[in-house]
Amino acid sequence: MAANLSEPSSSLSFTSSYISNGASAHPTSPFASAEPRSSLEIVSLSKLSSNLERLLVSKEFDCSDAEIVVEGEAVPVHRCILSARSRFFFDLFSKGGAAAADGGAAAAEGKPRYHMSDLVPQGNVGVEAFKIFLGYLYTGKLKPSPPEVSTCAHGECAHDACGPAINFAVELMYASSVFQIPELISLLQRRLTNFIEKALVEDVIPILLVAYHCGLSLLQKHCIQRVSRSDLESTALVKELPAEAVEEIRLLRDPPPPDNGPCRPTPGGTTTSREKTIQRIYRALDSDDVELLLMLLQESGSTLDDANALHYAVAYCDSKVIKEILPLEGVDVNLKNSRGYTPLHLAARRRDPAIIVSLLEKGASALIVADDGQTAVTICRRLTRAKDYNSKTGHGQETNKDRLCIEVLERELKRNPMARGEELVMSPIVPDDLHMKLLYLENRVAFARLFFPMEAKVAMEIAQAERTFEFAGLSASRGSSNNLNNVDLNETPIMLKERLQTRMEALRRTVELGKRYFPNCSQVVDKFMDDDIQDLLALEKGPPDDKNLKRMRFMELKEDVRKAFTKDKAESSRSGISSSSSSSSSQRAERKSSRGVRS
Missing domain, CATH: 3.30.710.10 (Potassium Channel Kv1.1; Chain A)
Structure with a gap:
């Protein structure tokens, strides 16, 4: 019994840890003595250990x-x-x-x-x-x-x-x-x-x-x-x-040949030239120089797939470089490298939701199995800690990125393959007027950011909506004195129209991505926009009876949101997929809405 307790591999008994002069054990170390400990000494050491532990835990x-x-x-x-x-x-x-x-x-x-x-x-x-x-x-x-x-x-x-x-x-x-x-x-x-x-x-x-x-x-x-x-x-x-x-x-x-052995033939020039070209392509990607990349491809007659350039970019480069090379010719998003990995497999190892969504949007398949038997979602799960996957997202907090990667990939596996490439159908309440469409999309994206901050952030990043200017309404476009800081006085009507159309397209793609990859979140926002947006933006305006009706409807809407989340979790439990979102609290939504938030 005493011998077992003193084994270093079982309890690693209390010892002085550093070694005097880098050689012999500290003189007070129990290991310095060859005599077995008495039962009393073991009990004393155990009690000392427990007492010192209280300093940490209590x-x-x-x-x-x-x-x-x-x-x-x-x-x-x-x-x-x-x-x-x-x-x-x-x-x-x-x-x-x-x-x-x-x-x-x-x-x-x-x-x-x-x-x-x-x-x-x-x-x-x-x-x-x-x-x-x-x-x-x-x-x-x-x-x-x-x-x-x-x-x-x-x-x-x-x-x-x-x-x-x-x-x-x-x-x-x-x-x-x-x-x-x-x-x-x-x-x-x-x-x-x-x-x-x-x-x-x-x-x-x-x-x-x-x-x-x-x-x-x-x-x-x-x-x-x-x-x-x-x-x-x-x-x-x-x-x-x-x-x-x-x-x-x-x-x-590749060990060198023995001194007295025959010399190996030098590899052929074609192989050496190809390797040099690939290294140059990789250096261009490292420096974020897409123009140099295109020039190297043209000079060498190679394609991005010849160099597995997308694989390299997904593994090591900035996400903006990946977005720039995805639309180029000669890019197969489902190409396997020599180890049987597609770019999506490598993105799963990197665990960046924006990169994963970019690849999926371009047609990357989450169903492909690598040569080692793993899918992208398997890779993600094996690299994600249980703590990060099971953590509950607080109100208004962003979803853990590792967890969001898993959710995006598993939703893609569940998604109807025939839905790929489907166009966003705008709500029938939206007029054809450009300004009204923009207002609708701005409001919709703003409320998505309020309810689901991390999911909306990913969708906006992929759609590059952050690179466009927010549309503040008709008064801003006409140069209202309240928005002079946002007005370019040299902007022509044609330039204005192009800017607004660019913003609208970015917002449209943001909503489309949300509907595709975060369908449950989108349903909540859709209901909020289509049913109550006009009335609930100003809870404290109007006659007393109208205000009471608005408050009652807002409480009903909050209950609808709660039921939607309950249903979402139930469906996820049956399918084995966590669909917890980073929803903000209903009190926060009510508070912002009562202040007349237009976003």
Whole structure:
């Protein structure tokens, strides 16, 4: 029994963590003695561990004297305990600690404050990982990884090598290495080694990076061998790994001939020329220079698909570059690269909803299965933490981006394929007049932004509505004195008409995208616009009886919205798809409407 409790792999018994002179164990360490602990000593250590844990978990015993800010959250710590357990913190607090704290941020309640980004500049340590790490420093016991941050959103995943499981262990390794806790480094190195053969090669990259930054040569060797056996492209290696690691992988993939062996023939000029052309295309994409890209394609006689340029842009370039090259000739949005991935698969790994929607709008198929058996939504789910997927969006808050990516892809899977390319049918209440159409669309998009901020933001970004000027009404277009700042006095009537038509087209596409990818949200806005927009914009105008009727109708509308959300959630539960939206509160809508919001 006593032997089991003292095993480092089970409880990681309370020990002094840094090593004196970098060689022998600290004299007070239990491991310094070969004699087994007595039962009384084990009970005493266990009680000490429990008492120290109360300093972390109970506000009643909060006597912290410093704070470390992690992901915006100030975590209270006790400098004496951290100094006793870690040579890094001992040096930080006793020598340069005060200067570091004063230079980093203002102290809270007289406590010095430090930032995790300054302490661990080459890696990320999240707040959950840091609290688990602190728990070990205080108690000598390493608690299990919290499932909400170490498991993914894929229901059929074993969570033994998915993205969140690996990333959480990587975060703990960064903390253990930088803060110099050798026994945790040893434990986590074994854990990360077990991930290497199970994980997809893309998910081995974070392990290789932490091994490289923390000087873990054995772990780095295992990762390099795994990557060298894979079919991961050299372009991805160069973009994501240090040059030394890339060179080691290249040597393993293509070892040089022995000194006394025959020389290998030099690859043909055609291959070399093609590779150079592809590299130039990639550099043009990196510099956001579409004109140079077109010139290179014309000179070489190549197409974007020849270089898998869309794949590269989706993986590494700004979203505006992707929007510029999608309309070009020679772009197949469903083209598979050498590893069987389409651009949509790579966009799913990047988890940017604007890029995903751009590809879907151009005809990318969410049904295509990659060579490793994954669809785009599977990739997204395996990379999304359960915490982010299951988090409830507060009133008026934006939906989590990872979750929104999953919802967009799953709605695309459910969507009727015959609906692709359908035109937006305007409400019959809208006249043909350009100004009236603009007012309708401005109001509709504004209320969509009020009710569903994240979804509307994505739709507007894809439609490039933010690049056009908002239409403020007839008075603005005529140069009213209240809108002189928005009026270009040199603008001709033709220029004005073109500007308004550009704005209307952008808003029309915004609404169309909303109807296609966020149908439940759009139905709520449609009902609000078609039934009540004229009456409910001014709740406090008119005779008392009219105002009472308006208030009653507004309350009915709020109830309709609530029922719509309830129905939406019920349908999503039956289909296994989360359709929670970032709806703002009804009180907020009522408050804005009562002020006569026209948007």
